[in-house]
Amino acid sequence: xxxxxxxxxxxxxxxxxxxxxxxxxxxxxxxxxxxxxxxxxxxxxxxxxxxxxxxxxxxxxxxxxxxxxxxxxxxxxxxxxxxxxxxxxxxxxxxxxxxxxxxxxxxxxxxxxxxxx
Amino acid sequence: xxxxxxxxxxxxxxxxxxxxxxxxxxxxxxxxxxxxxxxxxxxxxxxxxxxxxxxxxxxxxxxxxxxxxxxxxxxxxxxxxxxxxxxxxxxxxxxxxxxxxxxxxxxxxxxxxxx
Numbered sequence: 614x615x616x617x618x619x620x621x622x623x624x625x626x627x628x629x630x631x632x633x634x635x636x637x638x639x640x641x642x643x644x645x646x647x648x649x650x651x652x653x654x655x656x657x658x659x660x661x662x663x664x665x666x667x668x669x670x671x672x673x674x675x676x677x678x679x680x681x682x683x684x685x686x687x688x689x690x691x692x693x694x695x696x697x698x699x700x701x702x703x704x705x706x707x708x709x710x711x712x713x714x715x716x717x718x719x720x721x722x723x724x725x726x727x728x729x730x
Numbered sequence: 731x732x733x734x735x736x737x738x739x740x741x742x743x744x745x746x747x748x749x750x751x752x753x754x755x756x757x758x759x760x761x762x763x764x765x766x767x768x769x770x771x772x773x774x775x776x777x778x779x780x781x782x783x784x785x786x787x788x789x790x791x792x793x794x795x796x797x798x799x800x801x802x803x804x805x806x807x808x809x810x811x812x813x814x815x816x817x818x819x820x821x822x823x824x825x826x827x828x829x830x831x832x833x834x835x836x837x838x839x840x841x842x843x844x845x
Contacts, residue, residue, distance in 0.1 A: 646832070656774065656835045657818060671832075678804070705773065719833060721773040 615640055615710035617722035625728045626696055633692045634725045636706030643717070646697035646707040647679070650724070656705065662689040696729045702729070732757040734822050736836025743810050744844050751839045753820035754802040762825035763795060763803045764833070767816045777818075778805070781825065810843045817841070 616639040626632050636645065645662040660668040660681055668681035683689040693700050706722035733756040741748050753763075762777035780787045780803065782795045787794050791810075796803040807814055817840050821833040 645827050654820055658834075661832065718776060721766075721778070723773050725798075 614718070615642060615708050615720050617706060617708060617720060619722040619725050620724060622723065623726040624664045626730065628697050628729055629694055630696055631694045632727060633698065633701055634704055636689045636691070636705075636722055638687045638708050639712075640710065642708040642710050643686075644708075644709040645689045646719075647681060647684060647691045648687070648705040648721075650678055650703045650705060651707075653701075659704075661690070674690075693727065696727075698729045702718050702728055732760055732822055732824075732834040734820060734834050734836040736820050736839060738839060738841070740840045741839065742842045742844065745810060745812060747810055749805075749807045749810050749814070749841055749843075751805045751818055751820070751841070752802060753757070753822075753836050754800075755822040755834075756801070757822070757824070758801065759824045760822040761824045763794070763796060764821050764823075765805050766819045766821065766835075768819065768838075770816075774819060807841075810841075811844050812845050815841055815843045 618637045620635045647659040648656045649659055650656050658671050659674045660670040662668050662681050662683040664683045678694055680692045703724045703726050705724045709717040709719050711717045736753045736757050747771055755761050756758035757801050765777050766774035768774040768778045780796050793806040817838045819831045819838050820836040822832050823833045
């Protein structure tokens, strides 16, 4: 399986500021995703991070609010911009990884717990 | 787009009993159905998955069944143990060849196994 790390693991931020979350994978992966999980809720896909091109955003999420970078096949960042308390959530990086001879499996990073005051 | 409904939202069982969680999906093109377990404060972990070319898959105490005609799939846990207590999420996606697209998740089921 792919080993995924995220930084920071948690943060407390003031409204109006921005936070950039980093996701690092120990192997090259075809696709990387960013999810949001609000307290007690399911996982909601924010966007698919595409290497070398703009991210593909889901309905309800826009690039100005959640800019994403993916400079290579092992790294991506998600920025939460101009934060409000409603952005308080856990943000999870996820990757599709293919073990030799098998089909893709999706793994999740440990998450970043964001609190906006 | 795809919509996945999951039931029940909470499930409480005694240790040793079986637990069943059911999901229905809306997109008939969906052909890949993973299940994730998320313990409190931890990341979701894949526990089992099934593709539409089979009707059932087992892994020790865990099994998943799929009914493509009715568009529903279920997770079965036998001989439950307290460490099975967690939130379980089903998901659906369309897989083509060796890859699949985005996962749509169900709402989650909080499973509590009482000793």
